Amino acid sequence: MSQLQQRLSALVDEAGYRRDEPIVVGMQHGGRPPVLLAQGLTLNGEPLGATTLAYMASLSKQMTAACAAQLAQQGELDMESALSRWLPQLPAWADAVRLRHLVHHTAGMPADAKIEALMGRDADRTTEGIIQALARFPVLDREPGAAHAYFNAGYVCLAAAVQRALGQPLPDFARSQLFTPLAMVNTRYWTGPDPAPPGAAPLVSLHPAPLSVGDGGVWSTATDLLRWGQALNADGHGRMLVDAMLRSTSHPEMFGSGDAAAAQAVGGQARMSCQTGLPDGPARRACTRATRWPTCWPGAGRDRPGSATSGRTSAWAGTTASPSSPGPTTARWARC
Template identity: 55%
Template sequence: MATLHHRVAALIEHAGCPVLVGLQHRGTPPIYLTHGSTAAAGPLNPSALAYAASLAKQITAACAALLVRHGRLDMETTLAEWVPELPDWTHAVRLRHLVHHTAGMPPDEQIDAMIPADGDRTTTAVLQALNRLPAPTARPGGQYVYSNAGYVCLAVAVERAAGRRLPAFAQTHMFEPAGMSSSRYWPGPASQPPGARPLPNPHPAPLSLGDGGIWTTATDLMSWNQALDADELGISDLLHTASTLDDGTTLDYAWGLGIRTYARHRIYRHGGGWPGLRAQLIRIPDQRSGLTVIALTNDTDRTASLANALLDMLVQPGTTS
């Protein structure tokens, strides 16, 4: 049987784009393989600082969970209590609605359309856009609708509950304990932190925090997976709790994490994307296995298919390392 290393290499050769894979199998040390390169920055490598896009949501949710555990944040409080400068309709939105994408927020495309084309998409810009939009018609807690703006608002509530800016709070309570020495939330003003790998597309990464805003490496993402599997932060049970609508309907989304069943294994999964970049982060806790994919492409389906093929390989009986 081919080794795990060779099997991963064979899969990523067909990715059709520069791609980096980090993979852990049954608690063994992670392996990292890369394929392809760009003229501007050469091949990807495990320590390359890259934009994490929506993979940041699980870390934002983890910050909220830690504050819940310490009694400093109540997810039943309303958005209006934490961000009173927002419109009156936020009195009906609870923080649990934000973390589970059930808040009935205005659509992201409407919010982004309110931000000047020559301006940065910052947290302040998102809040200002929410103030200029009419009240949404959706009832909070009534349905699941993925919302980047909801996580921007959640991050503001986290900052105010913590009494610290999110980058500093996450550095002390998330990144350092999880061994993520290169990771950071980046609010600007530059479009990316020093030493980061530039996105291969002329669209700079947004500067809003919570929905995204994290720059990280493949090695750090695998450390994050390991920290959650080992419950090093003491919040994994809460992060893995499935959300429910207000009518009791259970959803397949936890705290910034999708919940799936794959080949009879419970897995936790989330993707992220921005022009020129697609990412996946997956864990299989009962096998102490997981993977990350960072691909320099706009093809979400291709990146998800690669992640699925790697996942198939991990759960196959007899896979060797």
């Protein structure tokens, strides 16, 4: 076992995983081959590995934001446009919600629990069901733009707006503009009707199934996620995504697109937390030259702080910037 693999193993232990619990961890520095650690079995008894297809949960929001950013950069999607322009079936409050509010979790939408109560306890989580439930709320919980409150329904609405602007399904656009160019060959959206795509690690609970697009919906592997992290580290997708979003909003300090999205400049570098979104404020500039940009994701994660879903299969993947970057080159991992 190499020194890096020993370090990964130690980090897994520190995070509270037993040696028999399923988890896969990947780390990559620049263009060097990735270092991978995998242990345990999926719920159907298959060995867990770097190519095991697992549910990405709220990390899907990064892909949703990337699609919106590309359209914003091309002038095809105005982040200041009202949500009602794209979803006219919503009540009058949609006139006051801007797409940037959805990106930054500041739209003031009802809490997820309230939406799920209207959908029914055992109803699968679908885009149509969530939007229909939203249409039953006469008012919002708070004024749009007044405060930050994390909610999933906002990214479902953002994805729907992107689809309307595109004139095609968001999964098709993501495949052609994100996944295929980055050689993320195993990554895909899944909207059913089965709870999971063929060959994927099964969810602990089949229903309600996570079939909505925008807040979730993406299934991927540790190796593909490493490629995604590398793209965000590069001057291409990562800088384009951040720049496009910051240019489209008057509130860059509110930027965030995933669970526990947080970034802060530390010693001239960026440090990001578990299930990162994109960096905000000064940290955004630090990230363009950072030597550390760790990313971790619970694929069908265990019940633990920072985990987006309940299950047994977890996966982390992290990348660091190119060897020519200044400063330390050892990736630091957030605890999930």
